[in-house]
Amino acid sequence: MNRRKFLTGAGMAMLAAASPISLSALGEPTKQVAKSGRLNLSFFPYELQLRHAFNLARYSRTTTPDVQVQLEYDGFVGYGEASMPPYLGESVESVTTFLNKVDLSQFNDPFRMEDILTYVDNIAPNNRAAKASIDIALHDLVGKIMGQPWYKIWGYNPEKTPVTSFTIGIDTEEVVRQKVREASPYKLIKVKMGLDNDKETVEIIREMMDVPICVDCNQGWKNKEEALEMCYWLQERGCIFVEQPFDKEWIDETAWLRERSPLPIIADEAFQRLPDILRFKGVYDGINIKLMKSTGLYEAHKMVTLARALDMKVMIGCMTETSCAVTAAANLSPVVDYADLDGNLLIANDRFTGMTVENGKITLHDRPGLGILPL
Numbered sequence: 479m480n481r482r483k484f485l486t487g488a489g490m491a492m493l494a495a496a497s498p499i500s501l502s503a504l505g506e507p508t509k510q511v512a513k514s515g516r517l518n519l520s521f522f523p524y525e526l527q528l529r530h531a532f533n534l535a536r537y538s539r540t541t542t543p544d545v546q547v548q549l550e551y552d553g554f555v556g557y558g559e560a561s562m563p564p565y566l567g568e569s570v571e572s573v574t575t576f577l578n579k580v581d582l583s584q585f586n587d588p589f590r591m592e593d594i595l596t597y598v599d600n601i602a603p604n605n606r607a608a609k610a611s612i613d614i615a616l617h618d619l620v621g622k623i624m625g626q627p628w629y630k631i632w633g634y635n636p637e638k639t640p641v642t643s644f645t646i647g648i649d650t651e652e653v654v655r656q657k658v659r660e661a662s663p664y665k666l667i668k669v670k671m672g673l674d675n676d677k678e679t680v681e682i683i684r685e686m687m688d689v690p691i692c693v694d695c696n697q698g699w700k701n702k703e704e705a706l707e708m709c710y711w712l713q714e715r716g717c718i719f720v721e722q723p724f725d726k727e728w729i730d731e732t733a734w735l736r737e738r739s740p741l742p743i744i745a746d747e748a749f750q751r752l753p754d755i756l757r758f759k760g761v762y763d764g765i766n767i768k769l770m771k772s773t774g775l776y777e778a779h780k781m782v783t784l785a786r787a788l789d790m791k792v793m794i795g796c797m798t799e800t801s802c803a804v805t806a807a808a809n810l811s812p813v814v815d816y817a818d819l820d821g822n823l824l825i826a827n828d829r830f831t832g833m834t835v836e837n838g839k840i841t842l843h844d845r846p847g848l849g850i851l852p853l
């Protein structure tokens with residue numbers, strides 16, 4: 479599909495009428511002489527190409543549908559994105575349909591973030607990735623106008639970022655060995671589980687490197703007694719937590735496992751947004767927050783606070799995304815226990831540079847907004 483075809487007609491018309499800048503000039507935040515005083519939204523689909531086929535307990539894929547978003551105001555440009563792994567139920571069509579309904583002409587101040595994002599949230603139910611794309615672009619825009627990165631605006635210490643895990647999917651022994659070699663700079667390895675060869679995968683990793691591992695079952699385990707046995711087996715092999723062991727509807731089984739497991743049990747597919755967390759006390763030890771589930775940073779920030787108040791562990795994760803959404807999430811990472819922010823490293827066609835991983839640790843840079851630069 480032609481990129482220009484997907485740019486919103488209304489947004490582009492306003493952009494052309496109100497501002498002398500062209501799309502090609504939107505790469506960098508620059509102060510314009512002519513101020514439009516309007517928020518201009520534009521977007522286009524962008525298929526993410528995965529470096530390796532992504533094999534999980536329930537499906538496999540080589541691309542991820544994605545929509546890239548730009549929000550322009552007075553010569554400043556904020557970038558956002560919606561990434562749509564198929565299991566979340568959104569698509570390029572649903573995201574573009576949603577974004578075409580967004581009319582930001584009623585807002586002339588991007589700092590009214592609560593008003594703007596409440597309006598966006600109320601346009602239609604669900605559409606979480608579509609909503610996240612606007613939230614992320616708005617944060618980038620506002621941070622750029624302020625001239626500060628979001629971790630600083632929130633008052634977080636960038637030295638306190640955690641290490642990030644590197645994901646090794648379910649695959650053949652040869653591919654697992656290749657991925658383990660790629661993972662050598664990382665200090666935490668995330669192993670995808672839920673098939674018959676789970677133990678072999680862990681044994682290969684243990685043979686090749688000795689950093690801690692964590693396990694993501696993606697709802698793949700089917701038996702609670704076997705799961706408990708596996709948790710003890712994994713603990714002996716340096717595993718530090720288990721993510722989404724059972725089907726998201728298995729609340730009683732998960733609570734049973736959590737009570738007995740030597741490893742913390744973290745929720746992922748079982749929840750999406752802020753109110754969902756309240757029913758997890760006693761069922762899970764922690765939550766994996768992802769911007770594409772939470773509708774973006776505004777709610778994710780509140781989720782961290784609520785989970786902390788409930789004495790739960792907090793993980794910040796991502797989908798396969800460009801460095802735009804991954805870096806957005808990284809701004810929250812100084813206040814989480816675990817980070818799984820390798821989505822940008824799993825794709826071959828990133829559009830941005832942003833947070834980097836140095837010596838396995840998330841490294842935030844002193845750039846305004848999300849802290850990203852277009853490539």
Ligand code: MG
Pocket residue numbers: 694696721722746747766
């Ligand atoms: Mg997960």
